[in-house]
Amino acid sequence: MRIILVGPPGCGKGTQAKLLSKRMKIEHIGTGDLLREAIRNETSVGRRAKPYVEVGNLVPDELVNDLVSERFQRDDRPKGFILDGYPRTLMQAKNLDTVLSSHSLPLTAVVLLDVCDTEIVKRVTGRWSCPKLGCKATFHTLSNPSKVPRICDDCQTVMVQREDDHVETVKSRLTVYHKDTVPLLPYYEQHNLLNKIHGTGEIEEIYQSMVNALRI
Numbered sequence: 021m022r023i024i025l026v027g028p029p030g031c032g033k034g035t036q037a038k039l040l041s042k043r044m045k046i047e048h049i050g051t052g053d054l055l056r057e058a059i060r061n062e063t064s065v066g067r068r069a070k071p072y073v074e075v076g077n078l079v080p081d082e083l084v085n086d087l088v089s090e091r092f093q094r095d096d097r098p099k100g101f102i103l104d105g106y107p108r109t110l111m112q113a114k115n116l117d118t119v120l121s122s123h124s125l126p127l128t129a130v131v132l133l134d135v136c137d138t139e140i141v142k143r144v145t146g147r148w149s150c151p152k153l154g155c156k157a158t159f160h161t162l163s164n165p166s167k168v169p170r171i172c173d174d175c176q177t178v179m180v181q182r183e184d185d186h187v188e189t190v191k192s193r194l195t196v197y198h199k200d201t202v203p204l205l206p207y208y209e210q211h212n213l214l215n216k217i218h219g220t221g222e223i224e225e226i227y228q229s230m231v232n233a234l235r236i
């Protein structure tokens with residue numbers, strides 16, 4: 021199964037991608053996570069990406085295309101995967117098509133997690149995540165609170181709020197989403213790959229809608 025999850029920032033892509041990856045035993049490739057890790061480790065990719073990520077702009081296509089392409093150049097490239105947060109522009113979508121077709125790994129489906137802008141702004145301010153590598157659990161003060169506020173249920177690390185989850189940054193990320201990422205929807209619709217599902221409700225309900233849409 022080879023899936024792309026698309027949706028506005030804060031729509032729950034990361035949460036659903038982690039669930040699908042665990043339950044279907046497919047690799048989760050989240051470019052936002054990869055970039056944040058590179059920034060934390062101060063790698064050259066991290067240093068180049070940092071100024072864009074901090075203000076909620078997209079990092080240049082070449083940089084993120086290279087990150088994803090490298091993963092597929094390796095011998096242990098995943099045959100099944102869920103891409104979360106990539107592609108985000110038409111240029112990235114076309115790069116992905118080239119990479120996947122060169123390894124004969126056609127996409128199974130693209131899932132849009134649809135959530136309106138007002139709901140997104142409400143959601144992101146309550147979002148907390150575990151910074152520990154290998155854990156990366158996420159919680160939300162309203163919809164999925166941790167047992168002890170700000171402490172990760174899974175590994176008891178003190179959680180952090182993302183720099184780019186402040187209200188003004190989120191509004192600007194939404195503007196970027198509508199301008200650069202929404203054009204992917206007709207692109208994948210033309211390729212008969214697009215499945216739209218409502219991204220509101222309980223995490224398990226949304227997961228079920230996704231499973232139904234994917235007929236898995």
Ligand code: AMP
Nearest residue numbers: 051052072073077078079084105106108
């Ligand atoms: P995310 O965690 O997916 O919301 O991504 C966080 C930030 O990482 C975004 O606001 C962008 O600055 C950057 N980013 C992640 N994925 C991409 C991508 N495919 N193209 C460009 N920038 C990206």
